[in-house]
Amino acid sequence: MPSLARRLVAEWLGTALLLAAVVGSGIMAQKLAGGNVALALLCNTISTGAILVVLILVFGPLSGAHFNPAVSLAFAQRGELTWRLAGLYMIAQIAGAIMGVWAAHVMFELPVLQSSLTQRTGAGQWFAEAVATFGLLLTIFGCAARTPATIPYAVGLYITSAYWFTASTSFANPAVTIARSLSDTFAGIAPGDVAAFVAAQLLGAAAAVTLSGWLWKQKAVAF
Numbered sequence: 001m002p003s004l005a006r007r008l009v010a011e012w013l014g015t016a017l018l019l020a021a022v023v024g025s026g027i028m029a030q031k032l033a034g035g036n037v038a039l040a041l042l043c044n045t046i047s048t049g050a051i052l053v054v055l056i057l058v059f060g061p062l063s064g065a066h067f068n069p070a071v072s073l074a075f076a077q078r079g080e081l082t083w084r085l086a087g088l089y090m091i092a093q094i095a096g097a098i099m100g101v102w103a104a105h106v107m108f109e110l111p112v113l114q115s116s117l118t119q120r121t122g123a124g125q126w127f128a129e130a131v132a133t134f135g136l137l138l139t140i141f142g143c144a145a146r147t148p149a150t151i152p153y154a155v156g157l158y159i160t161s162a163y164w165f166t167a168s169t170s171f172a173n174p175a176v177t178i179a180r181s182l183s184d185t186f187a188g189i190a191p192g193d194v195a196a197f198v199a200a201q202l203l204g205a206a207a208a209v210t211l212s213g214w215l216w217k218q219k220a221v222a223f
Helices: 004-032 037-063 069-077 083-107 123-146 148-165 174-180 191-215
Strands: none
Touching: 004 037, 004 083, 004 174, 037 148, 069 083, 069 123, 069 174, 069 191, 083 174, 123 148, 123 191, 174 191
């Protein structure tokens, strides 16, 4: 089993690369789409779904490739990750997400320190975040129960789809949400809207844990 340090670095670096892809592709798409928001979102979607597959394949053997506090908390709630390690993962994920946003800003020669002005709020978007996170966790648990090798592809495809069928464009990740509030670009979210998004994500994750425990009975393994 990889050392704690290697696992935490994997979570930090993987989440950083994920956010660099999310924010960087959003900036590039906005530059090239000529004002066509649908085209920009499509470009942002493809990049995000593709990088998720790659990152989970690369870092999965080291840390499980959570890159998402909601996922780490869900595994802890199921008894498959210790609460201490889940907390350490969350710190690494949030720190990595912020670093990834800053890296994207540097690549595109934008001010590193920013605060988003893009408002994403309302009952529809909050419900969308709960649905997006619920579906993401069900995807992970369902694949893990029968065909673990398919998780990278299933997660990438699920997020690619959820970008379009959810009103919120499927953040589904508290670390991603926090970090995107620090980027006043295509992928941003106003800091004042973060708390409601995170609360909805955690509710969706909790619901997925409850349902998955009934749908796919499996022995818990503590990490």
